[in-house]
Amino acid sequence: MLQPKKTKFKKYRKGRLQTHSSSLTKLQYGVVGLKSLESCRITGAQIEAVRQNINRKLKRRGKIWINIFPDLPVTSKPSEIRMGKGKGSVDHWVAKVSAGKVLFEVLGPKEQILVKALKSAANKLPIKTYILKK
Numbered sequence: 001m002l003q004p005k006k007t008k009f010k011k012y013r014k015g016r017l018q019t020h021s022s023s024l025t026k027l028q029y030g031v032v033g034l035k036s037l038e039s040c041r042i043t044g045a046q047i048e049a050v051r052q053n054i055n056r057k058l059k060r061r062g063k064i065w066i067n068i069f070p071d072l073p074v075t076s077k078p079s080e081i082r083m084g085k086g087k088g089s090v091d092h093w094v095a096k097v098s099a100g101k102v103l104f105e106v107l108g109p110k111e112q113i114l115v116k117a118l119k120s121a122a123n124k125l126p127i128k129t130y131i132l133k134k
Helices: 044-058 111-122
Strands: 032-036 040-043 063-066 072-076 089-097 102-107 129-133
Touching: 032 111, 040 044, 044 063, 044 089, 044 102, 044 111, 102 111, 111 129
Parallel strands: none
Antiparallel strands: 032 102, 032 129, 040 089, 063 102, 072 089
């Protein structure tokens, strides 16, 4: 799945989610976009599932821009392991998403097809989203 090639540190602290986004709140490249209404952490697998879903609906005739990238490692310890003995190993990678950020942008032949593709893709995400038109 999606993950960075190299990071400064192997493991990071959890941190906090921003309530509202100040960057990428409007469409930059595409005609129709998917905007988040909640703050959340989205995994690399979820981003990949959305990308595949949009590609299937567009039948590879449109162009997709993904404005988020999973660059934060999430660690977990194996089940049935006692407490202590340090932090667990990296399990998966997530992207921090704040409310109001445009996650995906699409450009294609017909606006109806684009909206339909983004509606089906929104079902793959764990947050409420809004379809934005230019």
